[in-house]
Amino acid sequence: MVGEINISxxxxxxxxxxxxxVTALDDVNLSIEPGTFISLIGPSGCGKTTxxxxxxxxxxxxxxxxxxxxxxxxxxxYVRGYAFQQTNLFPWLNxxxxxxxxxxxxxxxxxxxxxxxxxxxxxxxxxFEKSFPHQLSGGMCQRASxxxxxxxxxxxxxxxxxxxxxxxxxxxxxxxxxLKIWKKHQMTMIMVTHDVDxxxxxxxxxxxxxxxxxxxxxVIDINLSRPRQRGQDAFLKYxxxxxxxxxxxxxxxxxxxxx
Numbered sequence: 001m002v003g004e005i006n007i008s009x010x011x012x013x014x015x016x017x018x019x020x021x022v023t024a025l026d027d028v029n030l031s032i033e034p035g036t037f038i039s040l041i042g043p044s045g046c047g048k049t050t051x052x053x054x055x056x057x058x059x060x061x062x063x064x065x066x067x068x069x070x071x072x073x074x075x076x077x078y079v080r081g082y083a084f085q086q087t088n089l090f091p092w093l094n095x096x097x098x099x100x101x102x103x104x105x106x107x108x109x110x111x112x113x114x115x116x117x118x119x120x121x122x123x124x125x126x127x128f129e130k131s132f133p134h135q136l137s138g139g140m141c142q143r144a145s146x147x148x149x150x151x152x153x154x155x156x157x158x159x160x161x162x163x164x165x166x167x168x169x170x171x172x173x174x175x176x177x178x179l180k181i182w183k184k185h186q187m188t189m190i191m192v193t194h195d196v197d198x199x200x201x202x203x204x205x206x207x208x209x210x211x212x213x214x215x216x217x218x219v220i221d222i223n224l225s226r227p228r229q230r231g232q233d234a235f236l237k238y239x240x241x242x243x244x245x246x247x248x249x250x251x252x253x254x255x256x257x258x259x
Contacts, residue, residue: 002069003155003188005032005055011063011213012050024050025061026213032205037182038190039199041242042209042217048192049160051214055190056082056158068156078106081149085161087141089133089148096120096129099148106152119147122184123177139170143177150181157182159191163198175201179226196246200238201228208245218245 012025024047032038040048053059055066057076066073068080089098100116103109120126123143133141142162149157159178163171175198182189193199199206200222208217220242224234 003034004069005030005156005188005190006067006070007031007051007055007064008067009064010051010054010061010066012047012054012059012061023213025054026215028064028215030207030216030219032188032190034188035186036188036204037179037202038188039203039206040190040192040209041194041196041199041206041246042214043211043246044194046209046212047214048209051209052158052160052190052192055156056080058082078102078152079155081152081154081157083142083145083149083157083159083162085164087133087138087145089141089144091133094130094132095125095136095144098133098144099151102148102152112151115151115153119151122150122181123147137170138166139174142166142174146178146181150185155187157187157189159189161192161194164194171198178202196239196242197230199242200224200235201230206238206242208242 007028007030010025010028011023013021013023016022028051040051042048050059054061055073057073057080060074073080089095090101093101096116099119100109100113103112103116120129123146125140125143125147128136128140133144136144145162162178163174166174178189179202191202203222206220206222208220209215210217220238222238224238228235
């Protein structure tokens, strides 16, 4: 497993319902080393999720290219796991079957069946295998969503604000769960977030995006040992630096689309 990402001169334009064109990404360049935890942060609507979806292969860039371990990304693939802001669990399937769904779709469930139980245990859902999504809390459903994204052994895990709908206490617990998974598997993780504290707490690097059309405004290395203390002076210094840059980068006059 490697997981090196190279984003080269990427641009992406969308057509609005009225036929007008909106440029979401413009000449985005970024290199991500294998095994690092990256957070993408920027003004609302700037194109963070558009970039994440392009890395996943869900949106193909109009210009430039995105490469995983030297291979151009042109479509979705199991080597890139994706956890959405909404868990998107199938309500008619229990947790075990939800997590196993991707393996069954690839026709490898019989060979990989034990992996389902392993990831259920890893995310702390042992004993809830037969429960349905509506019977679980938001945090437990998000754990199931992470397990579903991980069970196929991706090189890269993409997280699109996966904790945004959780209360503050559950969110902090889930941040530690994500770190535990990242440390165990040493995979590359890229997360979109609007929470500056979350970005500093989790990341090796925080990538600050400009207002639309998005470019990389600045990449900040978070040189803090783990586990991190949110109240320590160095943590607060990074937080302040990022907020100051965001205030400069966030000059959005009016949002006429949502990405």
